[in-house]
Amino acid sequence: MPEALGIEENELKAQNPRFLLRQPRALQWFEHGRLVKRHDCERQAGRFELFLDLLYVAILSNFADTLAEDISGAKLVKYILILSPSWHVWSDIRELMNSFYNDDLLQRLLILWLMAVLVVYGNNAPLVDEDIGAMRAAVGSYMVARVTCNLTHLVFSFASYHHRRQQRLWAGLSTLTLCIYIPLFFENISIRGKIAAAAVAVSVEEILWVFCYCPAAKKLLRVKYSTAVDVGHEIDRFAAFYIIVLGEFLYLIIKGSNAAVGLNERLLRAVWTLVIAFCLNWLYTHADGSMESTHPLRHNVYTAFSFAMIHLPLIASLLVGGHVAAASVAEEDFENPQRWLLCEGLGVGMMCLYFFALIHSSQDERGCLVMPKHVRIIMRPITGLITILLPLAHHLNATEILSVIMAMYVFVLVWETVGSLRKGACFFERWTDTGYPERQSQDVETKDAGI
Structure with missing residues (x-):
């Protein structure tokens, strides 16, 4: 301490x-x-x-x-x-x-x-x-x-x-x-x-x-x-920079009103870009999904340096991937270089998020969650690899590529969220204690009576 x-x-x-x-x-x-x-x-x-x-x-x-x-x-x-x-x-x-x-x-x-x-x-x-x-x-x-x-x-x-x-x-x-x-x-x-x-x-x-x-x-x-270092401040600053990068996904889907008017294919690409950014933000916050884990900055010197250094390739890859995804709202389709830059950027970013999860040290008891750590996060590298190879599917247009990436990232998110539940957990918590406390109600009645 x-x-x-x-x-x-x-x-x-x-x-x-x-x-x-x-x-x-x-x-x-x-x-x-x-x-x-x-x-x-x-x-x-x-x-x-x-x-x-x-x-x-x-x-x-x-x-x-x-x-x-x-x-x-x-x-x-x-x-x-x-x-x-x-x-x-x-x-x-x-x-x-x-x-x-x-x-x-x-x-x-x-x-x-x-x-x-x-x-x-x-x-x-x-x-x-x-x-x-x-x-x-x-x-x-x-x-x-x-x-x-x-x-x-x-x-x-x-x-x-x-x-x-x-x-x-x-x-x-x-x-x-x-x-x-x-x-x-x-x-x-x-x-x-x-x-x-x-x-x-x-x-x-x-x-x-x-x-x-x-x-x-x-x-x-x-x-x-x-x-x-002040670990809390370090985590806060790195997270803030990560949010700046995710902002690149969102800025161009609004700028210029390229997705107007009404429901159209460009609007669909804008929404898919938003969902992808939302999933990336969730996965970064989710880390390895453990109930209790030691942050890399607190674990040891090797994980601390790894945590700091992984952020450069993470932001570099997601920045260009997010820019191309958002810029697609203003385009009819991807050219081949844009297709590769989008998929390589998002794919490498997902690989970095996998390594990011690995360096978190889980303190959970064995078998307490639905899935063990390595099973929970295994979909990150699989999805990253598929995203990297996706440009080889030449028949897919811009909307279809973004739809595939969005669907995979949502699947990863659901997979990890469910896998991080404690065994025997319920999906819905029963609502209890929704009424006013009896004592408080009596006090109110007393005041109303002017006593």
């Missing part, structure tokens, strides 16, 4: 409006392997974190739209390479707010500054293969955002000692890694060379993040105090 420190002085400072700039203090940390929390209260996403998410709605939509307009292998590589850096910046902000959130003037201005830099990145990143100016603006803005976050970590390491060594290790290595992006500024380097440099840089950044916060780094640094 984590130990909470009731520090009244800090609480008073946090509530005092005269402190425009507050001392950044670690909210939780490990001390000799024991989790310590500064305040024993549940963390939720701050208003300015949610405001940041609004910008990502536009950024992600712009990236998906760019890919959907010209679908090819090269454009898919570009999509992955421009989406990953934007995810890294969001992750940097998430970690800073998770560990040092105090909602002072400095942190609010930090979010505003990073959002302004992301506006530059979001506008230029889709054009990196067309204009060297856009390439330089996108890479430069990304490097500015990462350096800003690294400098923030460095400054915070002087204000609070609990994460100091790991923060400085991450800030140093992360800043050095940005040098790999330097070749992207030069016009005489081929596009293939720039793709290779960007791919190496993105991969190294992922590896370094895992290294700097894994137990091996803690042993190497011989730390007494080490980083810890």
Whole structure:
């Protein structure tokens, strides 16, 4: 159990409006392997974190739209390479707010500054293969955002000692890694060379993040105090980003009123897209369907890192799949590239949701539910594989493809929901205690009598 420190002085400072700039203090940390929390209260996403998410709605939509307009292998590589850096910046902000959130003037201005830099990145990143100016603006803005976050970590390491060594290790290595992006500024380097440099840089950044916060780094640094996360806040932030991605399913089925007027085939595709998004949201929330389970962030370090890293391919795949599904409302039928992008995106997304369920550790007694865990979630990879291969059925049109996918996802949802019931459970609970309590009725009558 984590130990909470009731520090009244800090609480008073946090509530005092005269402190425009507050001392950044670690909210939780490990001390000799024991989790310590500064305040024993549940963390939720701050208003300015949610405001940041609004910008990502536009950024992600712009990236998906760019890919959907010209679908090819090269454009898919570009999509992955421009989406990953934007995810890294969001992750940097998430970690800073998770560990040092105090909602002072400095942190609010930090979010505003990073959002302004992301506006530059979001506008230029889709054009990196067309204009060297856009390439330089996108890479430069990304490097500015990462350096800003690294400098923030460095400054915070002087204000609070609990994460100091790991923060400085991450800030140093992360800043050095940005040098790999330097070749992207030069016009005489081929596009293939720039793709290779960007791919190496993105991969190294992922590896370094895992290294700097894994137990091996803690042993190497011989730390007494080490980083810890507020699990509730982390879960909340990842779920919020997932909802942003699902918003891509819903935006285009309304924009432009393409499904009007009356009942028509386009309206059917719009409704099917909505149902698919609803099922994906349900499956993410449902996790592995256990009555009691240990979240990956709480289970062990391997499942914790897996939980964080699985979200990048999950959002990347569902973002493009959802965009094509929603965009079909405005089209007569799918072209072959759109057909493949839709099915591969949704199929890979379902595969990621299967892995997402696997890393949850069920604590249920054996045989207490209708189906054991692996039987409950087995339909996810089966459905994902069928979805991936669905474009091979060339005779299916857009409405039929969406109908098949929708039917499979609804089946998975029903399968897992029924399989997660306790054995002997009833479908309907009897309604009891629907009448007013007798004592309360007598009190009312007494008052009416004026007694």
